Amino acid sequence: MLETIPLTLDAVRDVAKACFDDGWRLVTLTAVDTGEAGFDILYHYDKDLVMKHYRLSIPKETVVPSISPIYFTALLVENEIIDQFGICFSDLVLDFGGALYLEEEVRTTPFCKVSVAQKQC
Amino acid sequence: MFNMTKNVVSNLLHKSSTRLYPFAVRGHFEGFRGTLINNVDECIFCRTCMLKCPSQCITVDNKAGTWACEAMSCVYCGVCVDVCPTSCLSMTKEHRPVATERQTDFHQGSPKKKTKKVEE
Amino acid sequence: MARTILPFGPQHPVLPEPLHLKLVIEDETVIEALPTLGYVHRGLEKLCEVRDFNQMVQIVERVCGICSCLHALCYCEGLEQIMGIEVPRRAKYLRTIWGELHRMHSHLLWLGLFADAFGFESLFMQFWRVRERVMDIMEATCGNRVVVSVNVVGGVRRDLTAEQCQWIEQQLVIIEKEVRQLTTTILNDYTVKKRTVGKGVLSKETAYQLGAVGPMLRGSGWAQDARMTGYAAFDEIGFEPVVEHDGDCYARSTVRFRETLQSIDLVRLAIARMPAGETSVNVEGALEDDTPHPIAGGRAGTMQRFKRDKHARPADVPAPNLDLPAGHVAVKVKGKPDGEAVTRVEQPRGELMYYLKGTGAKYMDRVRIRTPTFANIPPLLAMLPGCELADVPVIVLSIDPCISCTER
Numbered sequence: 181m182l183e184t185i186p187l188t189l190d191a192v193r194d195v196a197k198a199c200f201d202d203g204w205r206l207v208t209l210t211a212v213d214t215g216e217a218g219f220d221i222l223y224h225y226d227k228d229l230v231m232k233h234y235r236l237s238i239p240k241e242t243v244v245p246s247i248s249p250i251y252f253t254a255l256l257v258e259n260e261i262i263d264q265f266g267i268c269f270s271d272l273v274l275d276f277g278g279a280l281y282l283e284e285e286v287r288t289t290p291f292c293k294v295s296v297a298q299k300q301c
Numbered sequence: 302m303f304n305m306t307k308n309v310v311s312n313l314l315h316k317s318s319t320r321l322y323p324f325a326v327r328g329h330f331e332g333f334r335g336t337l338i339n340n341v342d343e344c345i346f347c348r349t350c351m352l353k354c355p356s357q358c359i360t361v362d363n364k365a366g367t368w369a370c371e372a373m374s375c376v377y378c379g380v381c382v383d384v385c386p387t388s389c390l391s392m393t394k395e396h397r398p399v400a401t402e403r404q405t406d407f408h409q410g411s412p413k414k415k416t417k418k419v420e421e
Numbered sequence: 422m423a424r425t426i427l428p429f430g431p432q433h434p435v436l437p438e439p440l441h442l443k444l445v446i447e448d449e450t451v452i453e454a455l456p457t458l459g460y461v462h463r464g465l466e467k468l469c470e471v472r473d474f475n476q477m478v479q480i481v482e483r484v485c486g487i488c489s490c491l492h493a494l495c496y497c498e499g500l501e502q503i504m505g506i507e508v509p510r511r512a513k514y515l516r517t518i519w520g521e522l523h524r525m526h527s528h529l530l531w532l533g534l535f536a537d538a539f540g541f542e543s544l545f546m547q548f549w550r551v552r553e554r555v556m557d558i559m560e561a562t563c564g565n566r567v568v569v570s571v572n573v574v575g576g577v578r579r580d581l582t583a584e585q586c587q588w589i590e591q592q593l594v595i596i597e598k599e600v601r602q603l604t605t606t607i608l609n610d611y612t613v614k615k616r617t618v619g620k621g622v623l624s625k626e627t628a629y630q631l632g633a634v635g636p637m638l639r640g641s642g643w644a645q646d647a648r649m650t651g652y653a654a655f656d657e658i659g660f661e662p663v664v665e666h667d668g669d670c671y672a673r674s675t676v677r678f679r680e681t682l683q684s685i686d687l688v689r690l691a692i693a694r695m696p697a698g699e700t701s702v703n704v705e706g707a708l709e710d711d712t713p714h715p716i717a718g719g720r721a722g723t724m725q726r727f728k729r730d731k732h733a734r735p736a737d738v739p740a741p742n743l744d745l746p747a748g749h750v751a752v753k754v755k756g757k758p759d760g761e762a763v764t765r766v767e768q769p770r771g772e773l774m775y776y777l778k779g780t781g782a783k784y785m786d787r788v789r790i791r792t793p794t795f796a797n798i799p800p801l802l803a804m805l806p807g808c809e810l811a812d813v814p815v816i817v818l819s820i821d822p823c824i825s826c827t828e829r
Contacts, residue, residue, distance in 0.1 A: 182762060182763060205632060206632055207774055212786070212787045213787075229650050231763065252632070252799045253632030253799045256795060280458060281458065281459040305606075318550060329560075330561040332561070332564050333564055334565055354476075355479035378479050380570075
């Protein structure tokens with residue numbers, strides 16, 4: 181099993197800043213649909229070939245603070261998560277508004293088990 | 302400035318560095334996954350190849366005894382050959398010739414007749 | 422000053438795969454670049470819901486054609502970690518050999534495209550001709566040139582006979598000779614240097630903070646490579662990454678060129694050290710000795726660097742398991758995956774990360790793939806402002822874009 185450190189919504193930015201100052205590199209974010217419980221967003225960090233993972237469990241319709249002001253790499257991943265899962269991120273440095281992969285007129289989110297009909301960010 | 306002169310002169314005098322296809326054809330190596338063939342006489346229509354195929358291109362009907370493979374959807378991965386219990390599936394090393402329309406490999410075999418055990 | 426928006430791509434002679442960049446330029450200098458992806462999005466991650474975990478190996482291989490064996494390797498390693506399967510040592514060595522052959526053919530492909538990016542077409546053809554030998558090796562040993570389909574959960578599907586190993590070593594001698602003949606032309610040519618030195622510079626700090634991976638990071642001075650974590654047979658072979666310090670396009674192409682030569686040596690080393698298999702080639706009287714046989718070709722000096730005390734042979738070699746049917750270098754896989762795992766593998770383009778989650782069904786719950794080009798695109802957006810328009814193809818190509826990986 182994977183060892184993950186639990187994370188709360190308001191600690192996302194602080195943890196990211198602490199990791200950035202400590203020299204950790206952001207590998208990626210993973211979003212998993214856990215059915216009724218909502219979503220799990222995992223943050224994977226790496227430093228000198230050692231990885232650590234944070235898990236953020238949120239119910240649906242939550243707005244997650246974006247870490248792209250701190251880690252520029254996160255913007256592409258967060259845009260992809262907006263497209264695929266319909267989770268909204270606030271303060272994205274470069275926001276495609278759900279048009280990275282999907283066309284503007286598509287309103288369903290492909291990856292959710294029960295698809296969220298509307299996404300308003 | 303004359304760094305390349307040696308290269309240029311040796312290339313001029315050397316023979317051609319590529320094979321002169323189509324006059325010289327290399328042929329295929331042994332073990333190349335070219336075409337999928339089914340020796341249908343030994344096939345027991347167990348449908349394992351149909352269940353394991355990643356591209357779902359094989360259709361087997363065990364009642365009627367038919368085995369069909371869509372040659373254009375097949376990715377020639379060879380998983381069906383590995384899992385076939387009777388080893389009736391195999392891959393030859395020549396690849397299929399060019400075709401202009403969808404091709405299905407269809408075989409009709411004789412399904413195993415169920416021998417009824419009569420309980421006395 | 423007047424600004425123009427110029428579309429770069431999605432069809433461009435220099436790009437192997439479609440990528441669209443909106444370049445905002447002011448008199449030949451690029452001010453900003455905005456990417457648009459999605460031209461080859463196939464939704465392969467979602468297929469995990471309808472294909473069971475064994476069939477996913479074939480799906481995952483087709484995320485990228487150039488590095489397909491390494492995608493399958495990462496996926497299989499993740500599943501083996503979840504299910505607690507121990508892969509036979511011979512299979513690990515075989516996976517290493519095929520992985521390094523993939524790295525060679527990918528770098529040779531890239532070097533050819535790079536030469537083509539600044540117009541040097543004959544060098545492009547020369548590199549691809551050398552690459553054909555590597556493709557011949559893959560065809561003869563795995564059965565296919567590009568998507569080799571040789572990894573399964575639990576091991577590999579094919580084995581290498583002793584004659585095949587000898588033939589591979591002979592081919593490697595020729596490949597090394599031909600690649601070295603091209604060194605001067607790609608690395609020491611005045612025109613090549615004029616087009617690549619000083620272009621697209623990423624300083625050491627910026628490269629790390631922007632999340633660059635692979636040769637982009639190693640070209641800027643960081644000695645980080647996922648092979649150092651010791652997956653497959655790398656914990657026994659030992660490995661040191663190739664590093665350059667300038668951070669420009671020239672440094673990155675030097676890194677990739679030297680990595681090609683290093684891969685040739687790694688394949689030789691792996692073949693020399695490969696243990697006899699669990700079912701070895703001759704079933705009765707199976708070879709029990711694991712002594713490495715002498716390496717044909719190659720330079721003794723290079724080999725010295727890899728000889729270290731910690732890689733001494735283990736004293737007790739397990740007896741070959743003769744119950745497995747001949748020709749399989751894999752263990753039987755039982756059960757369904759239940760759990761999570763994160764695995765990393767070094768692709769030619771950088772570090773590949775997989776997150777796998779299974780819940781005990783035959784379909785995986787989530788397969789998340791983070792490919793290196795996905796991580797290298799933000800640094801590209803930071804590298805482009807300030808460069809000239811004619812340098813854009815060279816800079817875009819120097820990240821080794823594999824957009825089909827990015828958008829699976």
